[in-house]
Amino acid sequence: MNMPAHAFPKLLSGEKAVAAGRLGVVFFPAFDWAISATHPEREERLLYTRDQLQEEGVFDIPGISEYRPEFATPADLARTHFCLPDVAAVSTDSHLAAAGAAITAARLVMEKKEDRAFSLARPPGHHAMRVVHGNRGFCNINNEAVMLEHIRDRWPHPDGRPLRTAIVDTDVHHGDGTQDIFWNDPHTLFISLHQDGRTLYPGSGFLQEYGGPGALGRTINIPLPPETSDEGYLYAVEKAVLPMLAEFKPDIVINSAGQDNHFTDPLANMRLSARGYAALNSLLRPDIAVLEGGYAIRGALPYVNTGICLALAGLPYEDIREPDWKPSFVRQRPETGRHIADVCEKALRLFRNPPARPAEGQEEDGYWVRHRHIFYDTDMLGENQFEGWRLCRDCSGLGRIETSSDRVKRSLCLLIPRHSCPACRKAGTLLAERGRKGGRYAHVLVLDGDMP
Numbered sequence: 001m002n003m004p005a006h007a008f009p010k011l012l013s014g015e016k017a018v019a020a021g022r023l024g025v026v027f028f029p030a031f032d033w034a035i036s037a038t039h040p041e042r043e044e045r046l047l048y049t050r051d052q053l054q055e056e057g058v059f060d061i062p063g064i065s066e067y068r069p070e071f072a073t074p075a076d077l078a079r080t081h082f083c084l085p086d087v088a089a090v091s092t093d094s095h096l097a098a099a100g101a102a103i104t105a106a107r108l109v110m111e112k113k114e115d116r117a118f119s120l121a122r123p124p125g126h127h128a129m130r131v132v133h134g135n136r137g138f139c140n141i142n143n144e145a146v147m148l149e150h151i152r153d154r155w156p157h158p159d160g161r162p163l164r165t166a167i168v169d170t171d172v173h174h175g176d177g178t179q180d181i182f183w184n185d186p187h188t189l190f191i192s193l194h195q196d197g198r199t200l201y202p203g204s205g206f207l208q209e210y211g212g213p214g215a216l217g218r219t220i221n222i223p224l225p226p227e228t229s230d231e232g233y234l235y236a237v238e239k240a241v242l243p244m245l246a247e248f249k250p251d252i253v254i255n256s257a258g259q260d261n262h263f264t265d266p267l268a269n270m271r272l273s274a275r276g277y278a279a280l281n282s283l284l285r286p287d288i289a290v291l292e293g294g295y296a297i298r299g300a301l302p303y304v305n306t307g308i309c310l311a312l313a314g315l316p317y318e319d320i321r322e323p324d325w326k327p328s329f330v331r332q333r334p335e336t337g338r339h340i341a342d343v344c345e346k347a348l349r350l351f352r353n354p355p356a357r358p359a360e361g362q363e364e365d366g367y368w369v370r371h372r373h374i375f376y377d378t379d380m381l382g383e384n385q386f387e388g389w390r391l392c393r394d395c396s397g398l399g400r401i402e403t404s405s406d407r408v409k410r411s412l413c414l415l416i417p418r419h420s421c422p423a424c425r426k427a428g429t430l431l432a433e434r435g436r437k438g439g440r441y442a443h444v445l446v447l448d449g450d451m452p
């Protein structure tokens with residue numbers, strides 16, 4: 001395998017580097033899983049990265065350690081998703097390993113073996129929604145969500161209060177799957193920075209998507225214009241993301257670390273550099289980073305991943321050298337800067353003072369309802385969904401989803417949220433009983449957040 005050029009001359013120069021914070025890197029390239037042999041989401045994505053990390057001597061630095069992933073269980077997946085018709089139909093061992101790598105990263109941090117951890121695994125997951133009929137945007141299973149449900153079960157807050165989590169998604173594509181899963185969860189702040197959905201897949205992620213009726217202002221989208229550079233991106237992190245984190249006070253910060261904002265990425269139009277990514281991570285200081293997209297297999301991923309590892313370990317990354325980088329990439333048109341400042345200001349206002357109702361949908365019989373058509377682009381599959389959230393004063397509210405697709409007939413999915421009130425729990429149990437008796441549904445699935 002041809003190695004990319006050395007990105008970090010200092011590391012190789014014999015200067016002794018010692019990590020300021022302990023970092024665990026969990027690595028799994030999924031050798032046997034690919035959408036097709038030439039598909040951009042394939043095992044070489046991570047093989048080059050691993051070679052680069054080794055070549056640069058990253059694993060020789062005291063304080064940085066490499067780990068193998070554990071496997072997530074089918075129960076972990078069923079704890080997070082409504083898989084239709086079942087878990088086995090929509091996942092493979094590679095998905096269990098990618099979700100398991102995220103769980104291993106979480107374990108290292110939660111059990112205090114490491115200060116931070118980075119899951120370098122694939123296939124990615126942030127386009128996988130709560131209901132899964134197939135593959136969307138290269139994703140079947142949402143690795144961060146499976147990890148977070150595992151954390152909440154295994155390492156709950158010692159005081160018994162809900163664990164507060166922030167997920168900051170820095171993939172170039174909108175994290176629509178993660179947004180969907182935590183849409184009505186007031187204990188999870190989901191922030192997505194991405195290239196404006198009018199110019200890129202999946203075409204969503206606008207300011208007016210700010211959460212369900214039980215979690216208004218807990219989903220925040222920051223759509224950025226094409227050709228945003230390090231300057232604009234770091235501005236958004238400093239002026240919008242960091243103030244939100246400071247006010248939300250999460251117990252855990254998770255970064256969905258997509259690397260397709262890189263200036264060489266073949267699927268998108270942004271201009272971030274490896275140094276920009278490293279700077280982003282040293283600002284954000286996530287407890288756990290989980291790799292998402294990034295398809296410039298030789299041009300970006302090895303450099304970006306090395307940069308992120310150094311930043312997470314508190315090591316200097318400023319001397320990073322990338323072969324194709326030009327100083328002109330830093331410069332940003334003044335109108336781009338003004339546009340980003342305006343979006344950041346609006347996002348911060350939505351977080352602090354969200355409207356009293358979601359922008360989309362309406363009230364019907366005590367539920368906030370909306371109808372959606374969801375397209376699974378990889379599997380060429382259409383899903384029809386009627387989603388309702390019980391409007392409740394005492395908890396975030398029971399979720400009721402009716403779903404059907406080209407593969408699975410109309411099915412009922414009931415989500416009893418964590419820390420639910422007795423009335424929502426009762427309503428959920430009743431709807432499940434009726435749904436099973438009535439014969440109207442092909443499947444009736446119940447996800448109970450408080451069940452061990």
Ligand SMILES: [Zn+2]
Pocket residue numbers: 171172173258260292293294
């Ligand atoms: Zn992406």
Ligand SMILES: [Zn+2]
Pocket residue numbers: 392393394395396397398420421422423424425
């Ligand atoms: Zn309730």
